[in-house]
Amino acid sequence: MKKQQSLTARVMRRVAAAACAVACVVSVAACGSNESNEEGKIRIGIKFDQPGLGFKKSGTYEGFDVDVARYIANSLGYSDADIVWKEAPPKQREAMLQNGDVDMILATYSITDARKQAVSFAGPYFVAGQDLMVRADDDSIKGPQDLNGKRLCSVTGSTSAVTVKEKFASEVQLMEQPSYAECATALFSGIVDAVTTDDIILAGLAANSRGKLKVVGQPFTEEYYGVGIKKGDTELATKINAAITEMIEDGSWQRALDANTKGTGFTPNPKFNPPTPTEGE
Template identity: 65%
Template sequence: MRNTRVTIVGLAAVAAMTLAACTSDAGTTPEETSAAGEATAVATDDASGDAAAADCSGGDGTLRIGIKFDQPGLGFQDGSTYTGFDVDVAKYVACQLGYAEDQIEFVSSPSAQRENLLQTGQVDMIFATYSITDARKEVVDFAGPYFVAGQDLLVRADDDSITGPEDLEGKNLCSVTGSTSAQKIKDNYATGVNLLEQPGYADCVTVLESGQVDAVTTDDIILAGLAATPANQGKFKVVGNPFSEENYGVGLPKGSTERCEEINAAITEMIDSGAWEEAVTANTEGTGYTPNADLNPPTPAACA
C-alpha cells in the first residue's frame, strides 16, 4: 500500500512535467515546475480554458479527491455525478496533474474528518471548503488558496432589514453544529441574537424559508451555492457584506511540497485562463453573488 502511494506521488511528479510540456504546446519551452504557471499563462490565451478540452493524460491509476457531498454549489453528489465549484477546481487541477475525469475517485469528506482522511492516506487531496489555518497546518499541508471566501449572511430575498451582522440583534440565526461562525456573531456583533444549530445548511435553509429564522451564516460562497439550487432559486439572497477572510486551500498529506507546487501551478493556470471565473459564475448563477473582488482571485501562497 505504502509502496504504491510512493509510486503514485512519483508518477505525479513526472506527470506534472509532461503537463507543463503539453499545456505549453504553443511553443514555450517547459520551465521549472514552479514557474510553469507563468509560462502557461501566455500559452493558454488561445486554449479554450476548458479543462475537459485539455489533454489530461500521464496520470497513472486513480486520484482520490476528497470533496463535500452535501454542499450544493461547492461539492454535491447528485446520483453518480458531482457538481460545484470545488469539484470544478478539483477536476481542472487533476487534469493538469495528468488525470482524466474517469481517473478521479471522489470521496466524501465531512468537515470533521478531513485531517483524518489525509493522515490515514484515504484521499490524495481535499477540495472541501477547507480554510487554511495555522492549527491545521500543523497536521496537513495546503496548496492554494484557490478561493477567498468570507463569512456572510443569507436572508430571504424580500428581507431588506438585514445588511450586516450588526442587524441581527433580537433576530434568529441558524448555523451548523460544530461551526463557530454563529458564536462569532453573538460575541462580536449582536449579543442579543438567538442561535439555532442544525446538522446541515440545507436544514437551516428550510427554516429560513418558513420564516422561523431570519438569517443563515457561513462562508459567502457556500451561501451562494445554497441559494443557487433549483429548489431555492429566487427565494434567498446573500447579503454581500463579508466580515471575515477564509482562504480555501487544497488539503494534502504532510510533506507534499512537490505536489503542492504542481497544484499551485495548476490553480494559477486555471485563474489566468479564465476557467476559474467561469466556474465561479456557473455555480452561483442567479443569486447576484460576486466574490470579494479585493481578495479574488487569490495568488497561491508559496509551499512550505
C-alpha cells in the first residue's frame, strides 16, 4: 500500500479502537462511532450539487472532480470502498482542511495566493476559464462583448457577472440567483439570455439540459483547479501530482472529461489543458 505518511497515524488509532471495543463491553457510551467508521479510509471533500463535477445522486457520487479524486485515492493505495465523501461548501473548505475533517478537497477549488496563506494545494488537475452558456438555438452571443442589452445571470456573491460588465459589456443587465442550477432554469425559460461562470461548470449544467443549452466556448479568464490539502504537506502534494500526471498520460483524464461533458461540445482551452501538476512540491 502506498498510503501517504500523513495518514499513517490512523494505524495507531486502530490499536486504540481495539481497546475501545473491549471497553465497550463495560460501557458502550465510551466509544465514538464516527471515527471508527473512518479508520483506514481517506476523506475527500467534494461538491454535492454541481452536475458534471461533484454531484450526489441516490447515494452515489459522480462528476469530473469525483473521477479525479477517485483516481488519486486509488493511486495512493485506497480502494473505492475506502473513500469517505464529504460535502465541502466553498465557505468551509479552508476550515475543513485546517481542522482535519478531510484529507483533501477537489471542489472546483481555484489555487490563489490568498488561499495558500491557510492551506496548500497539489495540481492543478484542470484549468477552467470563465465563459458563457446560452440556449442551444441562440447564435447571437459569441462572446462577452455581445452581451450589451442582454440579461446575464450569475450566482449571488460571484464576481463573474461583474467582470463581464466592467470589462466587456457595460450595458448588460445583471441578474443574481442562489445557484447556477437556478440560473440555468432562468436561461431555459427565457428570463435571461446567458449564464456566466467557469466553463467546465457550465458544461456540466449544459450536459444536464438534454441538448437545450450550450457553452459558447470562448473563455476569457484562467482558473487553476487544485487539490486542497493541509498546509505544508509537500510529501502528499508530490504523490497527488504524480497521480494526476499518470491519469493524464494513460488517457483516464480525457475519458473522465469526455464522459462528464458528453453532448455539450465542450472543449477545454488547449493552451492550458491538460495542465502540468507541480503545485505544492
